[in-house]
Amino acid sequence: MNAKTIKVDFLARVEGEGGLFVRVRDQRVTEVKLNIFEPPRFFEAFLRGRKFSEAPDITARICGICPVAYQMSSCHAAEDAFGVHIEGPIRELRRLLYCGEWIESHALHIYLLHAPDFLGYEDVIQMAKDHPEAVQRGLRLKKIGNQIMTVVGGREIHPINVRVGGFYKAPSKQQLKGLTEDLKWARDAAVETCRWVSTFTFPDFQRDYEFVALRHPDEYPLNEGRLVSSKGLDIPIQEYEQHFAEEHHKHSNALHSALLERGSYFVGPLARYNLNFDKLTPLAQKAARTAGLTATCRNPFQGILVRAVETVYACDEALRIIAHYEAPDKPYVEVTPRVSIGHGCTEAPRGILYHRYRYDDRGLISNAKIVPPTSQNLKAIEEDLSEFVSARLHLPNDRLQWQCEQAIRNYDPCISCATHFLKLRVERE
Amino acid sequence: MAAVRKPKIAVWKFASCDGCQLSLLDCEDELLSIVGAVEIASFPEATRAVVKGPYDISLVEGSITTPHDEERIHTIRRSSKLLITIGACATSGGIQALRNFKNVADFIPMVYAKPEYIETLSKSTPINDHVFVDFQLRGCPINKLQLVEVLNAFLNRRKPVTPAHGVCMECKRRGTVCVMVANGTPCLGPVTLAGCGALCPAYDRGCYGCFGPKETPNTTSMSAGWTALGVTEPELVRAFRSFNAYAEAFRKESEAHER
Incomplete structure (x- = not known):
């Protein structure tokens, strides 16, 4: 047999x-x-008839882990449609809020969800018995990410302060300065995280992935940029649907996204890192090199290490923004709705999150499409597993199962996001 | 006397965004003390280890939206001494209960090319529509400090201290000037349950009802106040139809403005 x-x-x-x-x-x-088997929740369907200004708060509820990503992509989509471009301190505040979400989400994934795989524990609670210092460091790092979200966004889960055009209220310079000392600690802790994670044993595995991420001329990507890939894609985000499409499979309540020309692709920290290494701060680059990484990393198991490098970057960037911050005269820019289509694509902690809306003359949404990062990685995850298992058939089943789970967690999949359900474009028999 | 056994706690998820169970992991300062005081018997978001029931406390996140989940909640109830629902999805059906106001026969083909792959109920309903619930903790998301209070209370066999009054009281306590009176900003605070700390008015915006209706809310009077500020009927319907759209007081008020 x-x-x-x-x-x-x-x-x-x-x-x-x-x-x-x-x-x-x-x-x-x-x-x-x-x-x-996460139950579908029909977000695109009930967004129809809602006002553009409601989308940030409604779509945030797709995911409690990365609500800021949904708020950012939906705001950018409305601003794209209504011809507004946000600059200056409001733009900086958005980056700061996003840094908070990256720090929180990356610390959660590194310490609470993924490290136990590498160190042989069922969970962080068991891991904490043998590695109390590391777990406490992770929890405090996570908390500091949450503090940024609370100061800028009002609360850490489903922030209340984000609106199309900016914020309801801008934090004062003093409030942001109050984060500085904790963030300096967090930056050191993130560097230490890189060192700690670099001591893990990484299974030897890589494939010829097509990495897809945003790229911006002046910065490591969060809110804006062109969509680029390691195989030559270079498009404005408005052309997303000419190059990507979703497929519906019977076994999954989440759609699988694919590049029309080449099939599966890879989004998230590893993709951003490979396409934007030159935009990391010197400290983040140094932390990466000290941890044994080069500018290219194709082993998805090292994604945990790249998350740590991105955490260094997010702390560095947050400190830069706070040091130069002057509160804006008005916390938001007025927008005037018009019949139009708007696109938003930003870098959620897990990778690009694409939103597209059609609005009527009153600013009501007549059609919505949302493609979360996990839908985009599902094909790559399944291909990884196929190849990964093939080379490890000699392992006993429990060991193999453990490693398969670990391979899936490389992508930090957010299944709640992936299953909010999308409009279908392509079918496969 | 028998050796003291740590109470077993399980965390269960139905249709939701995961945010309320994340609140437990967001208790960074309290997490290690909590897991020291209890045995986490099942919490798939945090651990692959599963301890068999029965459980002393089950925390349930999410609403019932599929035939499978309709059955699963009964199994969970049977294996739980105390069942506590957390968040707007579990206590009122959540944002996905917006489907309850539409004809699902029209709804599904609008979204799915292959509806036969999907099993879903026509309505999203709260947990207490299906089984007896010992305590409901509201909010979208829940307040993590309230979650710690509720766990603490049940572990020490006392009643949790959570307010039944509205957001207006929290604004007064916080010293926030009323955004509706002072700025003419429509605010759901007068009818919404306290618990968030009256965040939105402190950020110069009106409350948008994350915690659902307070005890005995006067929604009719509040709607009249909104209308005086120039809010239209369709806008009123949308205001009551968000994360707690299917909570009775909000549902009735939104329907009153749809006629």
């Missing part, structure tokens, strides 16, 4: 509900399915 199956009914330490199914026959992987 040469057939075996690996079945994980309920994937743990990911955000949302999913399972894994791998079928192996005659020493070959014949089937890999990432089952997504």
